[in-house]
Each structure stands twice: as C-alpha cells, then as structure tokens.
Amino acid sequence: MLSPQPATEAAIRTIGLTHRFGKLTAVRELNLTIPRGATYGFIGLNGAGKSTTIRMLTGLLAPTAGRAIIDNIDITQDPIAALARIGYIPDRPTAYAWMRVGEVLSFARSMWPGWNDALAADLLARYRLDPRQKVGKLSKGTAAKLSLLLALAHDPEILILDEPTDGLDAIAREEFYEQIISAACDRPRTILLSSHALNEVQRIADHIGIIHEGRLIMQGRAEDLIARTKRIHITFENGTLEKMRPAAPPPPDGTVWARTEAREWILTVQNFSDDTLHHIRAAGPVRSLNVLDLSLDDVFKDIVRGQEARA
Amino acid sequence: MNTNVYKRPPMLALLIKDFRLCKPVIVAGLVALFIPTAAFLFGTAVDRAFPSSIHPEHVREFLQDLMTMMIFGLLLSAITLPAVAAVAAARERRDRSGEFLHTVPIRRSRIVVSRIAVVFAWAIILLFIGAGLTEILRPAGADGLFTPQDGGGFDASPAALLIATYLLLLGAGWVLGAILRSDTIAAAVALGACTLLGVVLALEQNHIQDHWTPSGQWPPLFYFRFLVWLLIAIGSTTLIAGTIISLRRTSP
Numbered sequence: 077m078l079s080p081q082p083a084t085e086a087a088i089r090t091i092g093l094t095h096r097f098g099k100l101t102a103v104r105e106l107n108l109t110i111p112r113g114a115t116y117g118f119i120g121l122n123g124a125g126k127s128t129t130i131r132m133l134t135g136l137l138a139p140t141a142g143r144a145i146i147d148n149i150d151i152t153q154d155p156i157a158a159l160a161r162i163g164y165i166p167d168r169p170t171a172y173a174w175m176r177v178g179e180v181l182s183f184a185r186s187m188w189p190g191w192n193d194a195l196a197a198d199l200l201a202r203y204r205l206d207p208r209q210k211v212g213k214l215s216k217g218t219a220a221k222l223s224l225l226l227a228l229a230h231d232p233e234i235l236i237l238d239e240p241t242d243g244l245d246a247i248a249r250e251e252f253y254e255q256i257i258s259a260a261c262d263r264p265r266t267i268l269l270s271s272h273a274l275n276e277v278q279r280i281a282d283h284i285g286i287i288h289e290g291r292l293i294m295q296g297r298a299e300d301l302i303a304r305t306k307r308i309h310i311t312f313e314n315g316t317l318e319k320m321r322p323a324a325p326p327p328p329d330g331t332v333w334a335r336t337e338a339r340e341w342i343l344t345v346q347n348f349s350d351d352t353l354h355h356i357r358a359a360g361p362v363r364s365l366n367v368l369d370l371s372l373d374d375v376f377k378d379i380v381r382g383q384e385a386r387a
Numbered sequence: 388m389n390t391n392v393y394k395r396p397p398m399l400a401l402l403i404k405d406f407r408l409c410k411p412v413i414v415a416g417l418v419a420l421f422i423p424t425a426a427f428l429f430g431t432a433v434d435r436a437f438p439s440s441i442h443p444e445h446v447r448e449f450l451q452d453l454m455t456m457m458i459f460g461l462l463l464s465a466i467t468l469p470a471v472a473a474v475a476a477a478r479e480r481r482d483r484s485g486e487f488l489h490t491v492p493i494r495r496s497r498i499v500v501s502r503i504a505v506v507f508a509w510a511i512i513l514l515f516i517g518a519g520l521t522e523i524l525r526p527a528g529a530d531g532l533f534t535p536q537d538g539g540g541f542d543a544s545p546a547a548l549l550i551a552t553y554l555l556l557l558g559a560g561w562v563l564g565a566i567l568r569s570d571t572i573a574a575a576v577a578l579g580a581c582t583l584l585g586v587v588l589a590l591e592q593n594h595i596q597d598h599w600t601p602s603g604q605w606p607p608l609f610y611f612r613f614l615v616w617l618l619i620a621i622g623s624t625t626l627i628a629g630t631i632i633s634l635r636r637t638s639p
Contacts, residue, residue, distance in 0.1 A: 131638075134490050138637040160492040170487040172404070186400035187491040226487075 087112040087234055087266035088133065092142035095128050102128040104290040105142065110268055110283065115260060117281030117298065118270040119376055125290040126270040127167070130238045133268070134164045146234060160190060163227030167239040169219035171211050177222060178207030181229070188230035196229035203255070217248030221255070228259055235259065235267045241276070249273065253280060278302070278372035286376060288383050294346075298372065305332075305375045306348040307368045310341040313361035328355035333382030344370075344378035397493055401501035408478055409471045413509055416467030420460045420517060427456040461517035461549070468553055469560025469577035471509050475502040476564025476633060477573050489638075499633045503626075506561065510553050518546055551615045554622030556581050562629035565636070584621075588614060 088110040095103045103125040110116045120126050131137035133144050135155045144151045151158040171180045181200070185191045200207065203221040214222060220240060227235060237256070241249040253276055260267060260280075271277050277284070278298065285295035294301070327334040330347040345352050348367070356362065370378070395403070406413075431449065479485035488498060559577035567573040595610055 136486060136489055136638055156492045156494065159490060162490070164490045166486060168483065170483045170485075172484045172487070173482060174407075182395070183400050183404060184491065186395040186397050187493055189492070191394075 085112050086110060086145075087114070087147055088116075088268060089145040090129070090133070090142060091145070093129065093132060093139050093144055094141040095125075095132060095137060096140045102290055103132070103287075106287070106290070106292050108285060108292060108295070110266060110285075112266055113264050114283045115267040115269065115281045116283040116285060117274075117277035117372075118268055118285050118287065119272075119274060119277060120270075120287035121380060122272075124287045126287055127238055128290075129287065130236055130268070130270055134162060134236060135159060160188070160230075161233050163230065163232035163235045165220075165223045165227045165235070165237045165240045167242045169211070169214075169223045171219075171222060171226060173210070173212030175211055176207065177205050177209050177211060177214075180211055180222070180226070181207065184226050184229065190230045190232075192229055192231045195231060196225065199225045199228060215248075216243055217245070217251065220244060220248065220252055224252070224255055224259070231263070233265060235265055237267065237269045237271075239270055239272065241271065241273060249276070256280060274373040274376055275371075284372070286379055288380055289387075293383055294379060301346075302370065302372055302375060304348050305344065305346050305370055305378075306352075307370055307374070307378065308343045308345060308348075308352070308356065309364070309366040309368070310343070310356055311339050311363045311365075312341070312359075313363045328352045331382075333378045333385060335385070344375075344382065346379075398497060398501065401493075401497060402504060405475055405501050405505040409474050409505055409509065412467050412470045412474055416464040416471070416509070416513060419467065420464035420513065423456040423460040423463065424453065427453060457517060457520050461513070464513055464517070465553060465556055466578060468506075468510055468513070468556040469563075469581065470570075470574040472506045472557045472560030472629075473564035473567075473570040473573035473577060475506050476561055476629060477567060477570040481568055481570060495634055499630060502633075503561070503630065506557055510557055514546075514550065514553060518549070547615045548611075548618075551618035551622065552581075552585075554626070555584070555618045556622075558622040558625030558629065562625040562632070565629040565632040588617075 086109045088108065090106050090108040093103060093106040093108070094101065106125075106129060108129070118126055118129070128137065132139050133146065133151065135151050135158065138152065146158040147161045149158045149161070172183070175183065177200075181196060185193070185196070203218075203225060205218065205222060205225065211219070211222065223240070235256075240256075241252050244252060256267070256269075257280060259265065267280075269277060269281060281298050283296065284298045284301050286293050327343055328345060328351070330345050330352065331343050332346050333344040335342055343356075353365070353367075356365065479488060489495075556577065559581050560574055563573035563577045564570055567576070592610070592614075
C-alpha cells in the first residue's frame with residue numbers, strides 16, 4: 077500500500093513504468109493516469125507495448141523499473157490486494173480448457189473473496205452459458221463471454237481488457253462490447269481497454285492513450301482529442317511548398333504530422349484553433365484551405381505516422 | 388448454477404485442481420504398478436488352471452515370483468514420477484491457464500505448495516501401495532522392501548534406495564518443469580537424465596564389485612549408503628531449486 081502518498085482520483089497509475097526483454101525495451105518510462113470511472117482506450121500498433129504494460133498492471137510481468145499502481149496499491153508490493161480489485165480479460169481465454177464451465181466458476185468462486193454468487197448466476201443466464209459444457213469446446217465468442225463472466229463476478233472496481241475481441245467475428249464482437257457497456261452501466265467502473273478495433277474504442281472510450289514504441293505519446297479525453305485534432309489541406313498561390321524553399325513556412329504549433337502531396341501541404345494538428353489558421357495564412361498567399369474532422373482511426377494513424385516520420 | 392453450494396477453501400480448491408491436472412498420469416502410474424502383477428496372476432491361472440496338488444515349494448516359488456512382479460510394477464510406475472512433477476510445474480504455463488491462476492488474488496506460495504503436495508502425495512501413495520504389498524508377502528518367505536541388506540538398518544534396505552530414487556525422479560521432473568515450458572519435454576529430459584545417472588552408478592557398482600569384492604557379492608555397505616545419500620542429496624537440491632524457481636517466477 078502506498079501509505080506515504082495521498083490517495084488520488086486515479087484508479088490506475090504508472091510511474092516511470094519500464095520493461096526490458098534483454099536489450100529490447102518494450103515499455104519505457106510510461107506515466108499513465110487513468111481517472112476513476114473512466115473508460116480508457118489504450119491504443120498502439122502491434123508491438124507498441126500495450127500487452128506488456130497490461131501484463132505489468134495485472135502482476136503477470138515484473139517491471140524492470142517504475143511502479144504500477146492499482147487503486148493506490150503498488151501491485152509489486154501487495155499483489156493480492158491489487159488483484160482483488162481487478163477483473164482481467166486477456167486476448168485469448170485462459171480458463172482451464174479441461175474443466176467444465178461450472179467447475180471453472182466453482183474454482184474461481186473459491187479464489188476470490190468478493191465473489192458475488194447472485195451476480196455470477198445472473199451473468200451465466202444472461203450470457204446463456206451452459207455450466208456442463210467443457211471450456212475447451214466453447215466457441216470463441218462464448219469463451220470470451222466466460223472470460224467476461226470470470227472478470228465481472230467478483231464485482232471489481234477496475235476492468236482490464238487486453239484485445240478481448242481478437243479473433244471474434246463481427247456479431248460476437250458487437251455482443252461482447254454490448255456486455256462491456258452493460259457492465260460499465262451496472263456500477264461505476266474504471267475500464268482499461270486495449271484494442272486494435274479503433275471504431276469500437278471510439279464507441280466506448282472517454283479517454284484515450286496512444287503508445288508507440290513503448291512510449292506514451294498522447295493521452296487525454298477522447299472527445300477533446302477528436303474534436304481538436306484536424307487535418308488541414310493547404311494549397312499556396314505560388315505553387316508547392318518545395319518552390320517556396322528556402323523560405324518554406326514552419327508547421328504551426330501542435331502539428332503531429334506534416335507532409336506534401338502533389339501541390340498540397342497536409343498538416344495534422346492537435347489543439348486546432350484560429351491561431352493555427354492565422355499561422356498558415358501568414359506563411360504565404362493561400363489559394364485553398366480545407367479543414368477536415370477526423371475519426372479516432374485517422375487521428376491515431378496520423379499521430380503514429382508523424383512519430384515515425386520524425387524518427 | 389446453484390449459488391448455495393459449499394464454498395471450498397482456496398487451498399482445497401487448488402489441491403483438487405492440481406490432482407485433476409495430474410490425474411491422467413496418476414492413472415497411467417496405477418496401471419503400470421499393477422499390470423505386471425495382473426499379467427503374472429493371469430498367466431499363472433491359465434497355466435495351472437487345474438492343479439493336481441499344491442506343493443508348499445510351489446507356493447513359495449509362486450510368492451517369490453509375485454513379489455518380483457510387484458517390484459517390477461513399482462519400478463515401472465516410478466516412470467510417472469517425473470511426469471507428474473513436470474505436469475504440475477509446467478502444464479499450466481504451457482496451456483496458458485497459469486495466466487488465469489496468476490491473476491486471482493492468491494499467494495504464489497500457495498499455488499506452489501499445492502502442486503508439490505500433489506506430487507509428494509502421489510510418490511507416497513505409490514511407495515506405500517508397492518512396498519506395503521511386498522511386505523504382506525514377506526512372511527511367506529520372500530525378502531521385503533524393508534529388509535535391510537547386510538543388517539545395515541534403514542539406509543541399507545531396498546526401501547531406502549527406492550525412496551532416494553523416487554526423490555531423484557521427482558526433483559528432476561520438478562526442476563525441469565519449472566524451467567521448461569513443455570511438461571512433456573521436461574518429463575522426458577528428467578527421465579533421461581535419471582536413467583543416465585542410474586547407468587553411471589550401475590557401472591560404478593560393477594567396478595566396485597569386481598575390484599573390491601572378489602567373490603562378486605553385493606558391494607560394500609558404505610557404497611550402498613553413499614548411493615542412497617547421493618540420490619537423496621541430488622533429489623532434495625533439485626526439489627528446492629525447482630520450488631525457488633517457481634516461487635520467483637512472476638510470469639506464469
């Protein structure tokens with residue numbers, strides 16, 4: 077327990093969290109803050125460090141440096157207390173394949189002090205799970221529901237989902253997210269969701285964190301991020317940006333990715349405001365200027381591409 | 388689901404889970420334990436279906452053969468010891484169910500204690516069934532497993548060698564299961580390593596027999612004792628090492 081530090085409103089917090097696999101640094105000095113009650117979409121490319129971070133948050137991997145704090149409890153110092161507060165859904169079901177559904181539930185019931193029998197029975201009925209069925213024989217969608225049941229039946233305050241719909245078909249994915257939304261509505265919960273399905277993240281997440289090459293490159297409210305990130309297509313009167321060199325204008329503040337395509341200068345700008353437009357117009361005579369709204373998918377791609385271009 | 392059923396204490400739930408995890412190997416071990424005896428009894432029954440008379444010497448011979456078969460079954464079933472240890476230590480890591488287990492709020496030490504308890508329970512059951520049966524037959528004239536050789540006490544009895552061998556097999560399976568991801572490979576390597584050690588020790592025994600005991604008798608008592616304590620030392624060390632590795636491992 078973190079006694080010297082005051083309790084914070086962050087349900088999940090990491091301080092300089094780092095993990096190295098030999099010479100490879102999978103996660104470097106990650107400072108994540110997930111407010112209590114938030115649904116946090118944790119997004120990144122394959123190998124960006126999402127799963128490594130989640131494994132450290134669930135005690136499945138020891139940090140090389142830094143701390144992972146769950147509900148003001150350092151998981152490396154008091155894993156039992158921290159795990160009692162978490163419901164974890166991995167990318168693939170990990171419940172005992174040789175057990176029957178009822179046996180897995182009975183086993184889990186013995187393990188969690190806060191196991192709620194009524195809730196488990198309710199979820200069992202709601203997900204239409206057969207207690208006599210072997211876990212190994214369940215379809216992917218049903219196995220995902222079992223994982224969700226196991227994560228929810230001890231009524232955790234925090235739900236951590238690591239690519240939970242990986243390999244599920246569209247309908248099973250839809251159903252799964254319906255259940256997550258329903259779980260979030262049943263009681264106030266903090267949800268950390270790592271997923272590649274950005275349209276689904278956009279649908280349920282109110283906070284977003286983007287991780288790239290082990291570094292957290294952006295985090296904040298999803299609404300703000302999407303509303304204030306714009307893509308601007310600019311054409312100058314005197315030709316392409318190349319023709320304006322060496323006096324080519326610098327991109328405005330908050331530019332996450334700048335490139336030229338044919339005669340257009342395309343900027344993706346975070347914290348877009350009127351000042352951004354003033355800055356562009358000051359750069360030279362503008363023939364056309366289009367400001368486009370972006371989806372989370374576009375925001376994510378542009379931020380990551382910008383990072384890669386800078387690297 | 389019946390929500391009013393008895394809630395098992397976590398340790399009991401872990402023990403039942405680990406027993407069920409190892410059950411296929413345990414069943415195979417029981418079959419291996421009894422199959423030589425059963426085959427012998429069946430063969431004898433067919434061979435002597437209608438005996439004209441039962442001679443006391445025949446009974447003695449029969450019991451001696453029966454004892455040999457039981458000891459053979461005991462050795463055969465010992466093959467399952469490294470397998471049980473390896474399955475207990477590595478199976479959940481291989482099939483990823485260990486990930487589920489490691490995210491429930493329970494101490495790692497309890498998980499490891501439960502595994503090792505099931506492994507030891509199997510070894511003790513095997514030893515007691517096998518050794519117990521041979522002791523039952525001892526009054527009939529055959530040597531029992533607890534009969535000391537050369538009057539040397541516990542550490543000179545075949546039971547001591549058997550216990551030491553069991554410990555070695557368990558330790559090898561346990562430590563390799565803690566290191567390797569595959570329980571099958573861990574069990575196979577453990578069995579191979581123990582067999583290799585057995586061959587080396589047997590060759591050494593022959594060497595001692597040829598050079599130290601010209602009459603070709605059983606090697607000197609101190610060598611027998613050395614053998615027992617060597618196997619106990621290796622077995623204990625590997626068991627402790629495997630336990631430490633399992634406890635320190637953060638990832639399942």
